[in-house]
Amino acid sequence: MSVLMHRPETLVDVYRLLPEGTPVQVINNQFYMSPSPNFQHFDVLDKIADVLKSEVRKQNAGRIFFAPLDVFLGAANAVQPDIFFISNGNMHLINEDGIYGAPDIIIEILSPRNKNADLIKKKAVYEQFGVKEYFIVEPSDKSVLSYYLKDGKYAEPKKQKAKFTSKILRKTFSF
Numbered sequence: 001m002s003v004l005m006h007r008p009e010t011l012v013d014v015y016r017l018l019p020e021g022t023p024v025q026v027i028n029n030q031f032y033m034s035p036s037p038n039f040q041h042f043d044v045l046d047k048i049a050d051v052l053k054s055e056v057r058k059q060n061a062g063r064i065f066f067a068p069l070d071v072f073l074g075a076a077n078a079v080q081p082d083i084f085f086i087s088n089g090n091m092h093l094i095n096e097d098g099i100y101g102a103p104d105i106i107i108e109i110l111s112p113r114n115k116n117a118d119l120i121k122k123k124a125v126y127e128q129f130g131v132k133e134y135f136i137v138e139p140s141d142k143s144v145l146s147y148y149l150k151d152g153k154y155a156e157p158k159k160q161k162a163k164f165t166s167k168i169l170r171k172t173f174s175f
Helices: 011-015 039-059 088-093 115-129
Strands: 024-027 030-033 062-066 083-087 098-100 105-109 133-138 143-150 158-161 163-166 171-174
Touching: 011 024, 011 030, 024 115, 039 062, 039 083, 039 105, 039 171, 062 088, 083 088, 105 115, 115 133, 115 143, 133 163, 143 163, 158 163
Parallel strands: 105 133
Antiparallel strands: 024 030, 062 083, 083 105, 133 143, 143 158, 163 171
């Protein structure tokens, strides 16, 4: 039997006590359950991860990661983006138990049951904590909303079909 040495003060503290693999994220100090994604979600994730990993290796620009890996943004957020990029200049964010701070690029692939979390809640958190590029992919039609941080705010999104352009990596990716 384990004994708590300190009383949890936030839901992120409680989150850290959950068994590994519990399908939950913390957004603005609220729990959000995330069931396993469907095949279409996984298929799009796999294709995007492949093209990104290849380019990032070629440029020796940093590292690509994907869920489930915790990204801690402040004391009230523990999220698991589908795919994210950490540049060489931000490798200090990587710790044994997760990423502490904003990745340079985050890509979320929508699932029918959690669109609101990605389109509204996570977008606001990513903007607040300075994620430079945020791409939201709708797997059913492969449309992509591209958000770029400018002066601390996301500009009006650009919408593309089966592709997205990273200003950071200076490349358009098709999937």
